[in-house]
């Protein structure tokens with residue numbers, strides 16, 4: 001189509017909508033934002049007639065690559081260390097994708113602009129594409145990778161795992177609560193515009209370095225739809241900015257969305273990239289370096305900062321603190337260590353770190369060895385069953401952490417932990433901002449105004465609560481993270497499949513009591529609790 | 545002269561032989577190569593099931609910590625009481641069309657290609673030159689007006705409802721339905737644009753006036769707008785795909801336009817309208833499957849039928865009235881090939897047979 005006929009076609013399609021006079025569309029989802037004063041902004045346009053063939057062509061490339069990978073025996077060169085983390089990553093990500101599809105009518109409900117409605121409806125179809133294409137990739141991994149256990153129970157495992165709940169925020173946040181907070185600020189303005197860069201660009205690069213060129217093929221194809229979504233989000237953001245009354249809500253939501261994305265996405269993707277790779281070339285960018293480029297420079301400086309000219313207060317402090325947590329407070333490393341400590345309740349295997357890994361970490365994150373080196377040596381030493389319990393239940397100087405009530409990643413930067421009684425229960429938070437999220441942001445009033453549409457934090461937010469005082473073997477049986485011989489565990493703290501004696505079974509973990517830190521905390525007297533918290537914050541948690 | 549920059553060594557990760565291929569080693573679960581958390585409908589799971597089932601979790605299945613966000617005044621996630629219908633197991637529903645990413649793009653692209661080709665051929669062959677003024681006006685006004693119905697339902701019934709169903713299988717089928725509707729609406733709009741460029745005196749803006757204010761179309765617009773206003777997602781789906789489509793959609797597309805176009809020298813419009821009809825047949829399949837499951841529910845069959853009957857009684861008279869108000873357009877073309885009453889009784893037959901499948905009764909007003 002010529003440029004001229006394309007613009008005529010776009011013009012024509014705007015004629016499809018009309019002002020209803022008999023009845024207006026059901027308002028299923030509310031927002032506290034107002035759009036009456038907003039000028040109508042146009043996002044990038046897309047006509048179905050060109051959209052479908054364009055996507056079909058992209059698909060053909062993806063499926064061609066999949067066939068090629070199998071014919072070319074790709075899995076003979078894939079690193080198991082990497083693939084094991086894909087059991088976690090690919091269990092999580094199809095849900096956020098499909099949630100993005102489900103979020104679109106919320107934004108359509110909230111924003112009175114037919115031009116944007118069209119863009120959002122196309123995005124809905126994109127997101128169905130993303131979700132199912134990723135499920136299909138996972139299915140291929142299950143069929144062709146050496147160890148299918150964990151892939152085979154993927155959606156079940158994700159739904160009952162502590163790690164799934166962390167990831168689920170990146171998804172549930174799109175579809176619940178205030179329609180604009182969820183479907184615009186959290187989903188598009190922050191998650192898609194900022195954090196998909198690490199998800200869909202940085203991570204595929206690392207996959208390729210580990211012999212997997214299918215993940216890049218699929219995820220780059222997914223990412224190529226993203227610019228239209230970003231444009232949808234930006235148009236709505238500009239419309240929201242037209243009403244002074246929305247400013248405080250936008251600032252609240254930017255803070256919440258930024259911080260939660262940082263807590264959740266950096267924890268997960270940071271771990272996959274830093275601990276899932278075998279590529280230890282010194283000139284390979286660390287997650288921190290990638291973050292600096294994709295998030296700090298490309299997003300914060302080029303997208304967020306310019307919004308200040310509209311009088312919007314940008315969460316500079318939170319951006320800087322995220323960076324500080326990543327480089328100086330070892331956020332990603334603490335998360336990886338936590339995942340590895342918790343290996344018996346995972347549904348994937350975690351490879352121990354070697355001297356080569358140690359050297360790379362020390363080079364990229366000076367001081368790493370002093371904080372984590374001896375713990376990973378202990379992890380390596382304790383990796384086989386028989387002589388010892390799983391590392392979490394041996395004394396290696398590591399105190400199991402409290403969980404953050406808001407972001408559900410544990411309070412790993414121990415000195416930053418906040419403890420408050422909220423809604424009648426003592427709760428722990430990883431940071432001041434996570435405390436604010438629960439106590440201030442997700443409430444029916446905000447800074448003296450009614451916010452009846454804002455969401456609430458719900459659910460059994462501390463996973464361990466479900467299994468307080470259970471036997472670890474019973475926990476695993478309840479989770480069904482057991483292989484098809486009925487006794488060998490799916491999770492293992494190493495990659496050795498060649499000798500069954502090296503594989504942990506239910507018998508190896510029977511008799512080990514499991515406990516909930518939060519229930520324990522709530523059972524303490526005031527004095528005990530004060531002491532416990534002070535000691536927790538002061539504990540450097542270093543293996544001697 | 546070629547010079548090599550040696551100041552910066554380019555470095556690449558080295559490929560390594562890992563033998564991480566299926567079958568390389570035998571150990572517990574080494575042959576566990578199917579998703580084992582759901583029961584497939586047939587013996588082996590289809591790709592459609594593999595990529596769709598349980599992606600939207602459920603506290604009645606594996607979601608052990610529950611939904612972690614909620615609305616201020618109600619639960620989060622996908623509450624089953626967002627419809628009045630009930631099911632002992634919503635997850636049993638499978639889309640008979642097995643729609644997922646690959647089928648969505650494949651089918652819709654095929655339709656797009658077919659339409660593009662037809663329109664190009666039509667232009668080359670001067671296919672519009674034989675149209676009478678009366679037929680041109682019919683297409684301008686009535687085929688034109690119909691694009692709005694398709695778009696309104698696509699955007700505000702189907703896109704809206706796919707947030708609300710209790711399983712991924714239901715919501716994805718509805719999402720695909722919405723894609724069909726919006727594509728078809730745009731196809732009609734772009735066809736209208738084409739005609740404006742090919743036929744002298746074709747008024748490309750007339751469809752808006754007709755949809756907004758031509759008295760024969762107002763009851764249709766009223767029903768469409770009321771359908772978008774329904775809160776219960778299953779009612780919106782049922783009232784649209786079972787009642788409105790049977791009595792108004794199929795009546796207009798199949799039993800009017802498709803029947804009379806050729807006799808009026810128009811071989812192009814039916815190919816376009818035919819794609820919409822095809823989409824609808826496809827979408828009717830999943831809709832039937834869903835409501836058959838619900839009317840046959842072991843525990844809730846009676847209550848579900850009672851509620852569906854209420855919906856029939858509420859929507860059928862409105863749709864019937866809208867259909868009858870359209871009657872004058874049957875006599876507008878030069879060649880009046882069909883009588884309204886014949887079209888209407890064909891549409892009612894279709895509606896009756898769907899109702900019979902659900903064991904529902906036709907409302908009394910319709911019996912005449």
Ligand SMILES: [Fe+2]
Nearest residue numbers: 097100127130
């Ligand atoms: Fe996406």
Ligand SMILES: [Fe+2]
Nearest residue numbers: 404407430434
């Ligand atoms: Fe937190």
